[in-house]
Amino acid sequence: MRLLLVEDDLILKDGLERSFVKSGYAVDVISDGEGANKLLTYQEYDVIVLDLGLPKLSGFEVLKRLRARGSNTPVLILTALEDTQNRVKGLDLGADDYLTKPFELAELEARVRALIRRGVSGGSAKISFGGLVFDTTNRQCMVGDVALSLSAREMALLELLILKATKVVSKVKIMEHLCSWDEEISENAVEVIVSRLRKKLLVFGVEIKTIRGLGYLLAKLETN
């Protein structure tokens, strides 16, 4: 899942990025409002963590313009403790959740996860497909009571495919969701990851179908 972190505090920025990356997100970080606003006109994210106190363009403005553009990407805002008024203002402007500094890292992560889920699976922490049960909280995929042994990349791909259910996901989309700005992978790399995941899923009656020129989609295996 691709996450945008808008935060100007150096220490916080680094800490959060590190922790999100570790949790398997593709993270982009930007530290001023103007840049964030510009970035958001052409790049889609699954979730945005937005500090309100920003240089150049306030977090409010960024949020307001994002919503004005019709985006419904989930946004979590970070506010200072005493700043109740701004918190309310943020929610009015279309934020989906807020957190007051200082906060527990675990709580932030939990809320971010909740936001991502809300849009897709009706808020449930576990999404099932065929015989698979994908646990978004622990980032684990179970078959019965056995955990599938998947690598980080495979897990991230499966997460994306399972969230999109039976919809076609293009190779470019996959690249975008697995990678943040600085890293970059080839189309062939995606093919390789697909190939490896496909082999593992096939055993459990789940198939990754290829739609030539368009992308991939998850489907139940038709047993002929």
Place this chain on the structure above:
Amino acid sequence: MRLLLVEDDLILKDGLERSFVKSGYAVDVISDGEGANKLLTYQEYDVIVLDLGLPKLSGFEVLKRLRARGSNTPVLILTALEDTQNRVKGLDLGADDYLTKPFELAELEARVRALIRRGVSGGSAKISFGGLVFDTTNRQCMVGDVALSLSAREMALLELLILKATKVVSKVKIMEHLCSWDEEISENAVEVIVSRLRKKLLVFGVEIKTIRGLGYLLAKLETN
């Protein structure tokens, strides 16, 4: 989705039309205000992209009369950079969004998408025809809860036919829709693609009728 582009600049007109068509819109283009106004009295659109500087009847007038007729079709206006005053005037008159020239094509498309999403209830970009449901955002065609297995070309053709509903679509239009700029395909190629798609749709009670010398149209199968 049906889009009206009102623009008199030749180059801009062509570029925008091409790009919108490629993105799967059914695009009508008209280059003067009077014509636009007339057209809008009897033709509904999902979204209108309206340049303000037009011959015969200004964009303002077109917009004003449209709203006076009680229409709430989303309108995005294009203005020159320095023209802040007109921008404000446009928004007052009932435009839903504006963009100043010069602009990024990607941004225009994003905003148009946003307008459509905002307007349509639930943001469903789905068009149904007979038993088919065509999902334009995911580029997928469903019958019940099964996804039709179509190739890229077939999908593009079906998209065009379904967007134009029961109207006749000429072979040339199809060629334009399926090909970009440089590549080019023969008329016979179109016939082949039609033939292949036709076979797949027939199973689901949807027919592609041939109108000799004019083109093709989508129709519900009459079971005699």
Place this chain on the structure above:
DNA sequence: GATTAGCTGTCAGTTTCACGTCAGCTTGAT
């Protein structure tokens, strides 16, 4: 700091299949 194990991207050789071409046929208008 050496060793090992697992992950992940690159490469190259192979396979697959979508699509345009063609040819022969059908249809329909005059």
Place this chain on the structure above:
DNA sequence: ATCAAGCTGACGTGAAACTGACAGCTAATC
């Protein structure tokens, strides 16, 4: 009957996708 427009099965081709092998990297263990 003639002719043009359209249909469609067969086929070849080239691009897209697949995948086994490999190498660089990281993280863990001793």
